[in-house]
Amino acid sequence: MTATFQRVVLAQPEIASMIFEFQFGLYEDVRPAFRACKELIAYGVKRYMYESDVSFFATFAPHAAWPRTSNVFGAPRYCLHPRQRDERLPLHMAVAGGCVELTKRMLRCRPDLASEDMIVLAFHKDRLDLVEVLLSLRATVPELQARGLMNETDGRPEYSCYLTRILARDDSKRLILAERFGLRPDEYTAYSRREAFLHATLENATLALQLFPWLCYSGILDDVAGKGFLPLVISLHERELNCSTKAMDTAAANGHLEVVRFLHEHRREGCTTRAMDEAATNGNLEVVRFLHASRTEGCTIEALDGAARNGLLAIVRFLIEHRAEGASPHILDAAAAKGHYGVVQYLHSLGSFDATVAAVDDAARFGHREVVEFLLTNRREGCTHDTVVQNALENGHLRTAAYLLSLKYRFPTGRMNWNADSFHKPEIVGVLQMYMDHGGPWDDNWMSFACEASNLPLVQLLHKNATARCRPNALKTAINNKAWVVVYFLLANGAADVTLDVLRALLCMERFDDVTHLLQFSPKQREFAQLLLWAARTHRTEATRHLLALGIGEPRGCLVEIAGCKQHVTESTLALPYCMDATDHLGNVIYLLRLYKVPCRRRATVLRLITQELTHQGSKASQTIDMPPCVAARATALLALGAVVDWALALVICHLHATHAATTTSQLRKEAALVQDLDLKIQLTRLIRSKQITS
Known part of the structure; x- marks a missing residue:
């Protein structure tokens, strides 16, 4: 047999691959990924947004660990151009998916698509292995050093935040890689630098300033003091950086005593009354003691008010015993409203703090029965007779309301403003029973609130009431809150109608058995025909499959709307068999040609379908x-x-x-x-x- 180039060279895969590697175009192994981006992702259907078919990620890189994500996404998610379809999409998708070998192969055949944005994206997605690979490839792929969107106004706000993520990590590996990458001062505003340091660890903040001295900004010493980074505070002090009273104020507020002590001993800026005010409010007693003993700025009445408001009895005692600023006239009211029984007792025992009716009113409103009883027993201010019971009832406090009624306070007769959060409490059943027993008027919101709270006992109580009316959105509310026991009760007892919104909510949660059950007994199946198109257009593939199997909707009409759309290839494929008549083959041919003729569609996509x-x-x-x-x-x-x-x-x-x-x-x-x-x-x-x- 005559030896030929084809037989000797191209018949050997190892040699052939080396030759083809230097031919123009895409390598065979990367074509599926490029083809997936071309055929399964549409751009601009929604303004400046990409929309992918549900099969895209598995088709692009079947073995990649893709996070659960929406099929509609903006360009910034993948560091792409924000105002036009970006031809770098396949390469950036490979980076985002952590596909190291695929990324390397794509770069070898399409280096023209490379830019620094790839490395930024790898940082953004925390693909450290790819960051290292791309940094190493810069020597042989100079395009990786080309400045990308970071150099454009539209791109900066989206990507400068990756520095914040790097500094917030527990280790410094990413920061070392960022140094290799080469961060540039012009890419970060003072705001983005400050934001990064506010989230940084001490180790990373210190290393970042060593590697990138230009990250320093006006006020950095104030910020690191507030975070309690004493070694860095000392370092910045030794570098003679300026700070303000904010440094000691925030350090004190956050309880960093050693930082407060250092600033006191080595700096002259001092602090303001805010230091002791916020230290007291936040429960930092040792800082309060130090400021009281060592500083002269003092505090304001907010120190004692804040401590009382937060139930910090030890600090309340210290301030009253050692300071003369006093408190506001409402300190006892505030402590009562928060239910701080010990603080209320202590302030009352001093005999020098007044209260108003707001003390009992607010304690009742928030269900602090012991405080209510103590105040009514030991003080003379009393409460607002006409509304104190109402305050307790509206917020679901049965024991407090019962106690007040035992003292002959007035039962409410006016309009009630029910707190929806109180419907999560078991005692709300007793509250509403009490309210109805006293002749209180029915409120249409009760059932909706009960459904939202998944409070079945309350739903059952309301259903038993002869005047009970279930608002149309009650069933949907129960479904949205996954209150399935309530859903089943409402349906089993005919307490709610099945609406389009209800079925959509169930389909969104893939409760297909429930959908089937409801549709079997619903007289509105014609009205539900639009569910099929809705499911197909919103990429709810399993819902689409289920509705087609149930015969809900018009498959032919649905397919006319989505055929030829790159983002709906999977749904179109599902619908096609249901569009074919079992006997009218010519009619089927005419329909398929109709799909081909639909204007403004990608005919290549339609052809693959039909x-x-x-x-x-x-x-x-x-x-x-x-x-x-x-x-x-x-x-x-x-x-x-x-x-x-x-x-x-x-x-x-x-x-x-x-x-x-x-x-x-x-x-x-x-x-x-x-x-x-x-x-x-x-x-x-x-x-x-x-x-x-x-x-």
Whole structure:
């Protein structure tokens, strides 16, 4: 056998791959990924947004660990151009998916798509292995050093936040990689630098300033003091950086005593009254003691007010015993409203703090029965007689309301403003029972609140009431809150209608058995026909599959709306079999050609959808259609070449020509205009002309 280049070289895969590697175009192993981006992602359907078919991620990189994500996404998620479809999409998708080998292969055949944005994206997605690979490749792929969106106004706000993520990590590996990458001062505003340090760990903040001294900004010493980073505070002090009173104020507020002590001993800026005020409010007693003993700024009445408001009895005692600023006239009211029994007792025992009716009113409103009882027993301010019981009832406090009623306080008769949060409490059942027993008027919001809270005992109580009315959104509310026991109760007892919104909510949660059950007994199935198109358009693949199997909706109408849309390939494939009539094969062919003719659709996508079915239906239909020999010969030859649409058009035109006297020549010409093959078009035109002559 004669030795040839093809036999000797190309027949050996190892050698052939080396040769093909240097040929123009995409390598065979990366083509599926590029093809997936081209054929399964649409751009601009929604303004400046990408929308993918549900099969995209598995098709692009079947073995990648893709996070659960929406099929509609903005360009910033993948560091792409924010105002146009970006041809770098395949490469950036490979980076986002952590596909190291795929990324390397793509770079080898399409280095023109590379830029720094790839590395930023790898940081953004925390793909550290890819960050290292891309940094190493910069020596041989200079395009990776090309400045990308970070150099554009539109891109900066989206990507500068990755520095914050790097500094917030527990280790410094990402920061070392960022140093290799080469952060530049012009890419970060003072705001983004500060935001990064406010989230940084001490280790990373210290290292970042060593690697990138330009990250320093006005006020950095104030911020690191507030975070309690004493070593860094000392370092910045030694570098003679400025700070303000905010440094000690925030350090004190956050309880960083050692930082407060250092600033006191080594700096002259001092602090303000805010230091002791916030230290007291936040429960930092040792800081309060130090400021009291060592500083002269003092505090304001907010120190004692804040401590009392937060129930910090030890600090309340210290301030009263050692400071003279005092408190506001409402300190006892505030402590009572928060239910701080010990603080209330202590302030009362001093005999120097007044209260108002708000003390009991608010304690009742928030259900602090012990405080209410103590105040009514030991003080004379009393409460607002007409509303104190109402305060307790509206917020679901049964014991407090019962206690007040035992003292003969007035039961409310006016309009009630029920707190929806109180419907999560078991005692709300007793509250509403008490309210109804006293002749209180029915409130339509009760059932909705009960459904939202998944409070079945309350739903059952309301249902038993003769005047109970369930608002139309009650069932939907229960479904949205996954209150299934309430859902089943409402449906079993006929307490709610099945609406379109209810079914959508169930489909969103993939409660398909419940949907099936509801549809079997619902008289509104025609109204629910739009569910199919909704499910298909919103990428709810399993819901689409379920509705098709149940026969809900119009598959043909649905497919006309989505066929040829890159983002709906999967849903179109699911719907197609349900669009085919079991016996009317020619009608099926005509319908499939209708899909092909829908304007503003990608015909290549439609062809992939319909080709196999069109061939099958056309073959069935051709058994009853007589085609002129010359047309049949050319159409059959075209079918063998894969031109299934031309062949199907020939079938339809020949059928209409032979059997439909009402079909006009202009209608036939429109069909023939879609034929791509010139020879077939000429023969069909002659056939159409013969009909015109005969007519």
